[in-house]
Amino acid sequence: MRGKNFGIFALLIAIVVIATWLEGNFVAAANLKTLIRDTSLYGLISIGVAMVIITGGIDLSIGSLIALCGVMMVQVIDVRYERYDAIGSIAVIERPDEGDTRIRIDTGIDPVRAGDRIVYAGAFSESKVYLTGQVEEAGNVWLTSGNPARSLQTGTEVSLERIRYTNPLLACGLVLLAGAFIGALHGLLVTRAHLQPFVVTLCGLLVYRGLARVWTGDDQVGLGSALADFKATVTGNVFEFPLPLVAKLSGASESWSEWTWIAFPFTGVLLIIVAFAAWIFLEHSVAGRHLLAVGENEEAARFSGIRTERLIVMAYVVSGLLAALAGILFLLEWNSVQPGSSGNFYELYAIAAAVLGGCSLRGGRGAVFGVIAGAAVMRCLYKAIVVLGIEQQWEMVIIGGALLASVLFDEIWRRYQLWKSAKSVVAT
Amino acid sequence: MIQSQADKPDQPSRLRLSGISKRFGSTQALSNVSMEVEGGQAIAVIGENGAGKSTLMKVLAGIVSPDQGEIELDGQVLSWSGPRDAIDAGIALIHQELNLHDNLSVAENLFLGREPSRFGLLDRAELRRTASSWLDRVGLSVSPDAPVGPLPIASKQLIEIARALSTDARVVIMDEPTSSLSEDESLRLFELIERLREEGVAILYISHRLHEIIRLADRVEVLRDGEHVETLTKGNITHDTMVRAMVGRDLTRRSHETAKECLEPRLTVSGLKVGSRAAPPVDLQVLGGEVVALVGLVGAGRTEIVETIFGVRERFGGEILIDSEPLKGGVDSAIAAGLALVPEDRKRTGLLIQSSVGDNATIVSMTREGVFRSRKTERATAAELIDRLRVKTASQEIEIASLSGGNQQKVALAKWLAGDVKVLMLDEPTRGVDIGAKSEIYEVIDQLASQGMGVLVVSSEMEEVFAIADRVIVISDGCVAGELTRSELTEEAIMRLAVAKGEPAQG
Structure with a gap:
């Protein structure tokens, strides 16, 4: 297993080196940031699927669950407007050359926040101006907007629509709970009803995709301008770290000694937290060792007093939970969900990452960092295709080919090791 | 019928085995076994677990090829490369384990691999017609179109028998055919055997149920440790002669510490129902410092009993006490209470291989x-x-x-x-283990018992039982048939208890 993990890291480095060699832009700061973000998103679902694969099962429902959880997040957030008619009229409106439009209303109102809007009678119909917030200056309260709102005149009577939505943390909690619940359902169907994991989660793949479409009437749904702060935090960067050489390699600088600061996204931090927890679980917890034992031989594990059913259900819960988390993150990243197509094939990317990372589909084997490296390999291949200007249609061919080559190499390596040890036995 | 053959002495025997030997690794499963069977005769083959009966039958059925020896059928020397050839030659084996395809219908199972066809297409009408006539013969009233899966085991057994007969066999081998049949069904099978004999079919019958053999057999061939040791002829076939012939040798006990002072009971099982609510209740007790052997014929239900005590099989009733503390279900609570089980199959359940x-x-x-x-x-x-x-x-x-x-x-x-193990259970602890490791394991068992552990060993090896057991509990057909203390312990006594219980009242 160590050899296998080593192989995937070697492959990852090889891809990065070759892609950089062919096109230095591959390691440009912006590309590296996207790579980290995408690897984190796909890495999260891959860790969940890896847990299930370790038990000897499979989870095909991930992609659909991502779409369903994205839709659910939109529905739970439930963006709506509360209207306050004729709150007053425009006292002053300023349109500086740079920066937001500033509006002052002749009456005092409760503080506004991003997403609120003022409504007034336009030339043909009602017009709306989205506000970004408010500033206080010398005792005056200014409402700000990114929109110059040319038709808005001093003295125009305006109404206010205040944005209302569920607390995003509460909504996240609910969606994660739903993901965990769906995972538990899969686990119970596998352990109690003795259905095959492939069948259970295949039904999940169909049902959740269908539910997402039914729930939205097959229309794209999104958050619009709501949750601006929350979105900014989750899709934003947490810190920056310096990398040597890439400035020169990507052509951003003439000097080899210049360092480049790479932004590290919030999703990356989430991945680190989840991966660390999963690593502690698999390598250093009793339950993790039990999970590997269940995957290797469920009967023998049961005869050793391991509560096999509980562990298997738990693996599916983790998978569902991480798919729900990914559903939320993808929604915030895209700002909208297309229920018919968002998350399509993601379960297969996740399974591919797990297999690349050293999980055996027969169960009993798997390591967290290998799985993340597997996800990184696929994102790097994808990015390389983009950067090198290869037509997008080749993406799946190349990723599929890489996966096949990798498992083939593993098998050949394994046989070579067996052959070598057999030879050494004969020799002694 | 037997006479009709004897009247023509120049006629070759229906089936003649000469000098059959077979070795599996270090085990000599059969050595130089010879026997003859005439058409219309029913011959019983008996022996202890591992005496070589099943191997011999597999040789006859072409499943196992012998290292040495010859098989003659009606005077012709046979050589075959697989079960197919044996069936074509007219030898049918009715397996102890059922070999039916649950998803196929009764008729399809009967003629699997030799379906009647017309123009290359399956002739369903013909299939159904022949199938129902064979089902009638074995006295099974199920539709030929019924799927086999949900049928009770007894019916499946009869389907196996019908399948064997439908090959127009000249020799029919039955390996424990009544093990899952009710008395009624067994009686019907015996009638069928009578009819086959009248038709001149030679029957080889393997069973641990001695009363059936007394009833059926013209002759009894006894195997022991792979050798053909004795032939009992009609009039000489009794319960006692058979038991004595099977056991044969006198086992010497390994030097064993004098009976240990018995402490309190560590494991008490009362009214345990194994497998179903209707199962006969099992009662047994293991004291601290004691090694108790659970013996019985293969299939008597010993493994099921220990696995039910351990909680890997569902307990359908009864109480289990560990040091007088009642035990809840589930392996984890059994382990927490101080139970341990070294299961029979290392690769499947004992180890993470x-x-x-x-x-x-x-x-x-x-x-x-x-x-x-x-x-x-x-x-x-x-x-x-x-x-x-x-x-x-x-x-x-x-x-x-x-x-x-x-x-x-x-x-x-x-x-x-x-x-902290209070009760250690071992299921066939030395199967596939070399002699050196065997005695080391016995030593460990002795040592653990002397530290106060209660030890329960399931064993099919008589040497092992004699070497380690302080007390022997004999299991037959899922119930406790009797108990033997060390002073009462003889192989004959064990065999008597192990085979006796299967005898129905009307015997």
Whole structure:
């Protein structure tokens, strides 16, 4: 297993080196940031699927669950407007050359926040101006907007629509709970009803995709301008770290000694937290060792007093939970969900990452960092295709080919090791 | 009928075996076995577990090819390369294990591989017609179109029999055909056997149910340790003569410490229902410091009993006390209460065969460590256990699959010994284990018992029972047939109890 993990890291480095060699832009700061973000998103679902694969099962429902959880997040957030008619009229409106439009209303109102809007009678119909917030200056309260709102005149009577939505943390909690619940359902169907994991989660793949479409009437749904702060935090960067050489390699600088600061996204931090927890679980917890034992031989594990059913259900819960988390993150990243197509094939990317990372589909084997490296390999291949200007249609061919080559190499390596040890036995 | 053959002495025997030998690895399964069967005769083949009966039947059916020896059918020397040839030659084996395809219909199962066809298409009408006539013959009233899966085992057994007969066999071999039949069904089978004999078919009948043999057999051939040791002829076939012939030798007991002072009961099982609510209740007790052997014929239900006590099989009733504390269901609570089971099948249930020696040795005890593992403690525990049981391994990091059977078994036992075990159960603890490791395992068992543990050993090997048991409980057809103390212990006494219980009242 160590050899296998080593192989995937070697492959990852090889891809990065070759892609950089062919096109230095591959390691440009912006590309590296996207790579980290995408690897984190796909890495999260891959860790969940890896847990299930370790038990000897499979989870095909991930992609659909991502779409369903994205839709659910939109529905739970439930963006709506509360209207306050004729709150007053425009006292002053300023349109500086740079920066937001500033509006002052002749009456005092409760503080506004991003997403609120003022409504007034336009030339043909009602017009709306989205506000970004408010500033206080010398005792005056200014409402700000990114929109110059040319038709808005001093003295125009305006109404206010205040944005209302569920607390995003509460909504996240609910969606994660739903993901965990769906995972538990899969686990119970596998352990109690003795259905095959492939069948259970295949039904999940169909049902959740269908539910997402039914729930939205097959229309794209999104958050619009709501949750601006929350979105900014989750899709934003947490810190920056310096990398040597890439400035020169990507052509951003003439000097080899210049360092480049790479932004590290919030999703990356989430991945680190989840991966660390999963690593502690698999390598250093009793339950993790039990999970590997269940995957290797469920009967023998049961005869050793391991509560096999509980562990298997738990693996599916983790998978569902991480798919729900990914559903939320993808929604915030895209700002909208297309229920018919968002998350399509993601379960297969996740399974591919797990297999690349050293999980055996027969169960009993798997390591967290290998799985993340597997996800990184696929994102790097994808990015390389983009950067090198290869037509997008080749993406799946190349990723599929890489996966096949990798498992083939593993098998050949394994046989070579067996052959070598057999030879050494004969020799002694 | 028998006479009709004897009247023509120049006529060759229906079936003649001469000098059949077969070796599996280090075990001589059959050595130089010869016997003859005439058409219309029913010959019973008996012997202890592992005497070579099943191997002999497999040789006849072409499943196993003998190392030496000849088989003649109606004077023709046969050589075949597989079961197909044997069936074509007219030898049909009715397996002890059912070989039916659950998803196919009764008729399809009967004629699998030789379906009647017209123009290359399956002739369903013909299939149904022939199938129902064979079902009538064995007295089974099911539709030929019914799927086999949901049928009761007895019906399946009869379908097996019908399938064997439908090949127009000249020799029919029956391996424990009544093991799952009710008395009524057995009687119907005996009638069928009579009819086959009248038709001149030779019958080879294997059974542990001696009363059936007394009723059916013209002659009894006794196998022991792969050798043909005795032939009992009609008039000489009694319960006692058969038991004595099967046992044959006098086993000497291994020097064993004088009967230990019996402490309190460690394991008390009362009214245990194994397998179903309707099962006969099992009562047994193991005292601290005592080694109790659970013996019986293969299939008597010993493994099922220990696995039910351990909680891996559902308990359908009854009470289990460990040190007079009642035991709840589930393996984890059984282990917590101080029960341990070294199961029969190392590869399937005893060990994680792809994991390392150390991981296997600590998989049970690590549960007590809490949430996080301590590799240091694990390594120390594994090292101590490896040392204590003298497991021969290069290191605790290597895969357990690379160890010898004996050393694997020591690890399967060792994994329990890090904890506080009150009752240790071992199911066939020395199967596939070399002699050296065997005696080491016996030593460990003795030593654990002398420390006050209660030990319950399921064993099919008489030498083993004599070597380690302080007391023997004989199981027959899922119930306790009797108990023997060390002073009463003879192989004959065991056999008598093991076979007696299957005898129905009207005998």
